[in-house]
Amino acid sequence: MGADSPPSSSSTAPVAGVGAKNTVKQYHRIVVGFLLGFFVVLVLYTTLSSQFGSRTAIGVLQSLSAVRTDQATGAAPPLPSSNTPSNLAQEEDGGHKNDKPNKTEEEHIQDDAHRIGKNNQSEAKLDVNNNGQNAEKTGQPAANDASDRMEEELIRQEIDQGSNKNDTIMEPAATAPRKPICDLSDPRYDICEISGDARTMGANRTVLYVPPVGELGSDGQEWSIRDQSRKHLEFVNKVTVKSLNASQSLAAPECTSRHAVRALVFAMNGLTSNPWHDFSDVLIPLFITTRALEGEVQFLVSDLQPWFVDKYRLVLKNLSRYDIIDFNQDGGVRCYPHVTVGLRSHRDLGIDPARAPRNYTMLDFRLYIREIYRLPSAGVSIPYKEANSNAAAAAPGAPAEQLQRKPRLMLINRGRTRKFVNFPEIVGAVQKAGFEVIPIEPRRDLSVEDFARTVDSCDVLMGAHGAGLTNFFFLRTNAVMLQVVPWGHMEHPSMAFYGGPAKEMRLRDVEYSIADVESTLYDKYGKDNPVVSDPESIHKQGWQLGMRYYWIEQDIRLNVTRFAPTLQKVLQMIRE
Ligand SMILES: *[C@@H]1O[C@H](CO)[C@@H](O)[C@H](O)[C@H]1NC(C)=O
Ligand SMILES: *[C@@H]1O[C@H](CO)[C@@H](O)[C@H](O)[C@H]1NC(C)=O
Ligand SMILES: *[C@@H]1O[C@H](CO)[C@@H](O)[C@H](O)[C@H]1NC(C)=O
Ligand SMILES: *[C@@H]1O[C@H](CO)[C@@H](O)[C@H](O)[C@H]1NC(C)=O
Ligand SMILES: *[C@@H]1O[C@H](CO)[C@@H](O)[C@H](O)[C@H]1NC(C)=O
Ligand SMILES: *[C@@H]1O[C@H](CO)[C@@H](O)[C@H](O)[C@H]1NC(C)=O
Ligand SMILES: *[C@@H]1O[C@H](CO)[C@@H](O)[C@H](O)[C@H]1NC(C)=O
Ligand SMILES: *[C@@H]1O[C@H](CO)[C@@H](O)[C@H](O)[C@H]1NC(C)=O
Numbered sequence: 337m338g339a340d341s342p343p344s345s346s347s348t349a350p351v352a353g354v355g356a357k358n359t360v361k362q363y364h365r366i367v368v369g370f371l372l373g374f375f376v377v378l379v380l381y382t383t384l385s386s387q388f389g390s391r392t393a394i395g396v397l398q399s400l401s402a403v404r405t406d407q408a409t410g411a412a413p414p415l416p417s418s419n420t421p422s423n424l425a426q427e428e429d430g431g432h433k434n435d436k437p438n439k440t441e442e443e444h445i446q447d448d449a450h451r452i453g454k455n456n457q458s459e460a461k462l463d464v465n466n467n468g469q470n471a472e473k474t475g476q477p478a479a480n481d482a483s484d485r486m487e488e489e490l491i492r493q494e495i496d497q498g499s500n501k502n503d504t505i506m507e508p509a510a511t512a513p514r515k516p517i518c519d520l521s522d523p524r525y526d527i528c529e530i531s532g533d534a535r536t537m538g539a540n541r542t543v544l545y546v547p548p549v550g551e552l553g554s555d556g557q558e559w560s561i562r563d564q565s566r567k568h569l570e571f572v573n574k575v576t577v578k579s580l581n582a583s584q585s586l587a588a589p590e591c592t593s594r595h596a597v598r599a600l601v602f603a604m605n606g607l608t609s610n611p612w613h614d615f616s617d618v619l620i621p622l623f624i625t626t627r628a629l630e631g632e633v634q635f636l637v638s639d640l641q642p643w644f645v646d647k648y649r650l651v652l653k654n655l656s657r658y659d660i661i662d663f664n665q666d667g668g669v670r671c672y673p674h675v676t677v678g679l680r681s682h683r684d685l686g687i688d689p690a691r692a693p694r695n696y697t698m699l700d701f702r703l704y705i706r707e708i709y710r711l712p713s714a715g716v717s718i719p720y721k722e723a724n725s726n727a728a729a730a731a732p733g734a735p736a737e738q739l740q741r742k743p744r745l746m747l748i749n750r751g752r753t754r755k756f757v758n759f760p761e762i763v764g765a766v767q768k769a770g771f772e773v774i775p776i777e778p779r780r781d782l783s784v785e786d787f788a789r790t791v792d793s794c795d796v797l798m799g800a801h802g803a804g805l806t807n808f809f810f811l812r813t814n815a816v817m818l819q820v821v822p823w824g825h826m827e828h829p830s831m832a833f834y835g836g837p838a839k840e841m842r843l844r845d846v847e848y849s850i851a852d853v854e855s856t857l858y859d860k861y862g863k864d865n866p867v868v869s870d871p872e873s874i875h876k877q878g879w880q881l882g883m884r885y886y887w888i889e890q891d892i893r894l895n896v897t898r899f900a901p902t903l904q905k906v907l908q909m910i911r912e
């Protein structure tokens with residue numbers, strides 16, 4: 337997270353061909369922490385978009401049909417209703433991968449760079465030993481007490497709704513059919529739950545269910561699912577889940593390691609590297625899927641991204657107290673009493689409490705993240721209130737002007753798209769309105785932990801619509817997220833991706849929609865060009881065009897006079 341932009345934009349400007357590998361590798365060395373997120377994807381996108389131009393549209397059509405044929409085998413889930421809004425959702429800064437007709441050479445290079453550049457993270461505790469021995473030492477018996485088991489049961493009930501099988505790990509009912517249940521019914525995710533004798537073979541991305549001798553109905557079913565929350569995203573490779581029949585069971589591969597704890601197989605690639613997607617596609621689904629297990633689950637990560645493991649290590653270590661296994665590199669046969677394949681997800685950057693274990697909400701998630709990063713506990717006021725009530729207590733009767741620490745506003749500038757071209761002027765205006773400003777420019781490079789503390793010390797987080805606002809997880813209750821909405825009918829996505837979640841997390845949400853003249857599109861195309869005068873007509877021609885103009889091409893020159901009342905409104909909110 338952090339300012340979602342590159343540390344050195346000149347050296348990482350769109351690259352192609354021979355120089356790409358080195359530059360990218362270098363880039364990844366520099367990239368530490370939240371600050372950079374989606375830039376790789378953006379570079380890739382800008383490179384590709386200039387190469388492919390209008391062919392991007394074709395690429396997407398191809399990829400959709402590829403999904404369809406892909407899933408023609410067996411229980412094919414319905415195609416996603418390929419509506420524009422949800423595509424836009426994926427395009428939120430980092431979703432540009434959708435534009436590629438296929439995995440390109442460059443993308444492979446990028447992938448390699450990720451692995452080479454970031455593989456040496458000792459803290460990541462990767463089990464890349466390939467034989468499963470390493471995990472053994474931490475595979476302590478899962479001290480599942482009654483309440484743990486109850487939570488597991490709650491989760492299982494949610495998954496196995498409608499099925500009346502009696503499915504406890506310890507006492508397999510030998511006569512009832514107990515097969516891996518793959519549920520392909522949700523529009524967002526597929527998920528499989530295997531109880532009993534589950535064997536994972538990471539090297540060939542397969543998880544087996546070996547039924548007990550004599551179990552009925554073991555007719556050798558097979559599923560192939562994407563083990564992340566965007567089930568139609570072709571960048572997520574599939575994992576095969578197989579229920580063996582009686583004769584196959586006799587020849588089942590022997591366990592090379594046995595574990596008492598349960599396991600979860602999920603993918604870390606996809607649209608990750610954009611902080612918004614890191615949270616929406618992986619971390620929140622992971623929270624939904626495993627938080628109630630209190631760390632008693634081992635992660636088997638397919639397409640592991642070392643930078644992700646490093647960046648979010650505090651969260652990952654809390655959700656699982658066991659070593660993370662690099663699934664693709666795992667040549668062993670690991671045996672678990674229970675394996676889940678896939679991640680549950682309810683909506684973009686959201687949680688539906690009615691479907692979540694313990695009825696978790698987004699508020700719970702924000703407070704959880706704050707706990708993980710050791711920020712002040714839930715009851716604490718926004719810093720402005722906190723400081724001033726302390727000051728008032730220390731010096732009763734002192735004049736208000738002397739007491740008051742100014743409200744603090746973090747102003748995030750973006751690196752390459754939707755950037756504030758008059759940033760210094762905006763900083764000045766915010767100061768003049770009575771705030772202390774913490775300007776965050778793309779080159780700032782902080783650890784997530786440091787960055788989280790800085791955000792926590794602010795009363796307002798301000799930025800143009802974009803992934804930098806994902807830092808709102810570190811704000812305190814009642815702090816303000818001030819989102820500058822770019823030109824081009826961006827109000828809906830702005831609310832859906834940031835405004836709505838902010839409210840659910842008990843932050844105060846303020847939007848400032850810029851006027852056409854505040855967009856650099858106005859200078860570039862003139863007021864009469866439909867790009868400026870009729871954004872709706874552009875959106876109607878397909879999301880690719882909308883993305884090109886309003887998400888990618890546009891910068892913002894905030895009219896600080898027009899913006900001033902918004903700042904006053906925010907100031908009032910903070911003081912009230
Ligand atoms: C994508 O690449 C694979 C192999 O790399 C190839 O088999 C396939 O035909 C390509 N698909 C498209 C749409 O280019
Ligand atoms: C990994 O990092 C450690 C210490 O940071 C260093 O000693 C070691 O040589 C590095 N290994 C590789 C393969 O880069
Ligand atoms: C599940 O099995 C246990 C013992 O095997 C039994 O006592 C219990 O009644 C069963 N529950 C259901 C819902 O079938
Ligand atoms: C997967 O790998 C295991 C051993 O690692 C092997 O026994 C099994 O046959 C392989 N399955 C497939 C489908 O290749
Ligand atoms: C089990 O599955 C294998 C492979 O699909 C098949 O050849 C065999 O006939 C099946 N055996 C039984 C008993 O169904
Ligand atoms: C996860 O964090 C919570 C809240 O800080 C803490 O109570 C719990 O012990 C942590 N779990 C693990 C496995 O570290
Ligand atoms: C969660 O919410 C649903 C619907 O609001 C309710 O039926 C259910 O009992 C709740 N579950 C828990 C564990 O509180
Ligand atoms: C800035 O906004 C003010 C107030 O809305 C307006 O009067 C002024 O013309 C605007 N300036 C520019 C350059 O558009």
